[in-house]
Amino acid sequence: MAEFKAGFEHELAVQTEASSEAAIPVKGSEEFMKSLSVQRALVELMDKTGYDILQENGQRKYGGPPPKWEGPVPHVDCEVFVGSIPRDVYEDELVPLFETAGTIYEMRLLMEFNGDNRGYAFVKYTNREEAQTAIHMLNDFEIRPGMYIAVCAAQNNCRLFIGCIPNDKSKEEIMEEVKKITKGLLNVTVKSSYRDPAKSRGFAFLEYETHKAAAFARKELIATRSLWGRTHWVNWAKSDRHAKGENVQIIRVAHVLHLSPSTAEETLERECQRYKAGVVVRVKKFTDHAFLHFNSHKDAAAITSIMNGTVIDGNVVTVTLAKYNRDKKRKRANSKVYWGRKRGGIAKETVVPPQEGLNESPVVESINPQLHFNPSPHCAVGEGKAVKQMFPLFPDMPLQQTSLQLLRPCQINTAVSLLDMYCCVHSLPPPHYQLYSVWGQDGTLLLVFKVVMLLTQQAYMPDKLCVHLEDAKELAAQNALWNLGTLYHD
Incomplete structure (x- = not known):
């Protein structure tokens, strides 16, 4: 603080001496006098609060630590970011404002070479509660007429x-x-x-x-x-927003990497049972990785720690907690389904008069307002198709004709195939798909299928339109399975 004051007094003395000589006004004298007034205000602030001000590396630091501070430096979550600061606002205005929320440990105002601030600053308080108070009190605060500052938690990225x-x-x-x-x-x-x-x-x-x-x-x-x-x-x-905060407490799925393609789901289940009986709820195995579902986050975290780095079928596996998908609903909304004016709904068997614009009738009315099935993320429909698991077929392999009833549920990933299997198990003829179309508002031809069960003459049609033929058929099969009492989920 003494150095800052000495520099200010030296510049003031030089300017006074120059003005006493009645010389021609120096170019930029207004800017110089403005700089002196800012420095004068900063000196008064230091005298009033007892904090030091030091400028280094393009920023001016106020405090850090405060006078008579004892104890460690506050944690990173005690700091807030302040944006949209007017370029001619400095510590003499910012400090009194942010002191209304709590005791300031340190304020860092980023500076330009010409003496203006860069429009943002960091304010660190002595505890987290004061930082949260500053966010709630001062975010969108009108610091000048028509000028509002933004205050949020600082991201101290290392x-x-x-x-x-x-x-x-x-x-x-x-x-x-x-x-x-x-x-x-x-x-x-x-x-x-x-x-x-x-x-x-x-x-x-x-x-x-x-x-x-x-x-x-x-x-x-x-x-x-x-x-x-x-x-x-x-x-x-x-x-890593997935691995901190409250989200981690709801993760009950572990992700196992570097598995052998020959490793079976039963092998993974046995590995989990070795540490705790009944700990695993479900195992979903893919080519070289798998997902383990548990009853609680505590079990998932424990098995993740125990199994990570172990050897399974000759491979050293890596086990981590699966990432929490905060944007799951947002991604579903971006699927290629034409939602129309009403969202949600499953078609039932109620027959209604023909709808104008469709090229066949009758159609069915949407009654149930909720969508109860959960389409499998590995269903090969539209963009983003899952990578199919394929193995080499050798000439000497013995092949035999197989019925759908011999397949395991995990081997069927589409609703169309599940509906075929449903008909096979119940000795019903294959379902009949009737295609309808209508022109959308943007000139796109939109498609929808009606599924007709030939033996019972029951008809099911979803209340959503699709752009692609495969998507429309898959959606129709999902709708039919729901109405038949067979929930389609992963």
């Missing part, structure tokens, strides 16, 4: 993403190379390839001690044009 690196480099090799360029590196996370666990996927996550260290590291890595002869690229890693 992780970097580095891509386009050789996939044969190990965690240790990456850490050794990056430490030659940057400081404060704590850990390197490398994701193994699904096809070859000995190799990476060509990218890694770098974790640093502080956000400041990560910011300097990012700058240094960008300046370093290549690593191991390859041009890499670096950016901030996205925060």
Whole structure:
């Protein structure tokens, strides 16, 4: 604070001496006097509060720590981000405003070379409750007429993403190379390839001690044009919203990677039962990975910790908690189904008069307002089709004709096939699909199928239209299964 005051007094003395000589007005004198008034206000603020102000690395730091502070530095969740600050607003206005929410530990105002602020700042309080109070009190606060500031929790990101690196480099090799360029590196996370666990996927996550260290590291890595002869690229890693907060407490599914294609679901179930009887509810196995469903998050977390790194059928497996899909409903809404004016609803058998615009009649009326089936995510319908599991067929393999009744439920992933199996099991003739169409408002031809059970003459039609033929047929089969009392779910 003494240095700041001394500099201010020196500049004031120089300006006074120049003005006393009655010289020609110096160009930029208005800006200089404005700068002096700002510095005068900052000196008065320091005298009033006892905090120090230090400018370094493009930011002006107020406090950090406050006068007579005893104890550790507050946690990162005690800091808030302040945006949309007018460029001519400084600490003399911001500090009194943010002190209304609590005791300020530190304020960092980002500065331009010309003395204006850069429009944002970081304010750290002494505890988390004060930071939350500042968010609720001061977000959208009108700091100037027609000018509102934004206040939210600060994202103190300490992780970097580095891509386009050789996939044969190990965690240790990456850490050794990056430490030659940057400081404060704590850990390197490398994701193994699904096809070859000995190799990476060509990218890694770098974790640093502080956000400041990560910011300097990012700058240094960008300046370093290549690593191991390859041009890499670096950016901030996205925060892992799935693995913190309240979301993690609802995850009851474990994801098992690097499995052998020959590993059966029963083998995985037995592995889980070794640690606790009845712990696993369901096992869903794919080619080289699987999902384990548990009754509680506690069981899922325990089995994840125990099974991670174990050997199953000769393969060292990686087990993690499955990610919580917050955007599941949003993704469903983006499916290629024409929702029309009314959302939801399943068709029942009530016959109504013909609808105008459809090329065949009669049709059925939508009565039930809720959609009770859950289409399988591995159903090969429309875009985003699942990768089919295929195995080589050799000439000497003995083949025999097979009935649908011999198939396991996990071998049928479409509602059309399930409806065929339903008819086969109940000795019914195959269902008959009648195609209808109507022109949408944007000129797209929209399709819908009516499913007719030939023996009983029952007809079922969903109340949604589709763009693609396969989607329309799949939706019609799902609707028929629901009305027949056979829930279609994964």
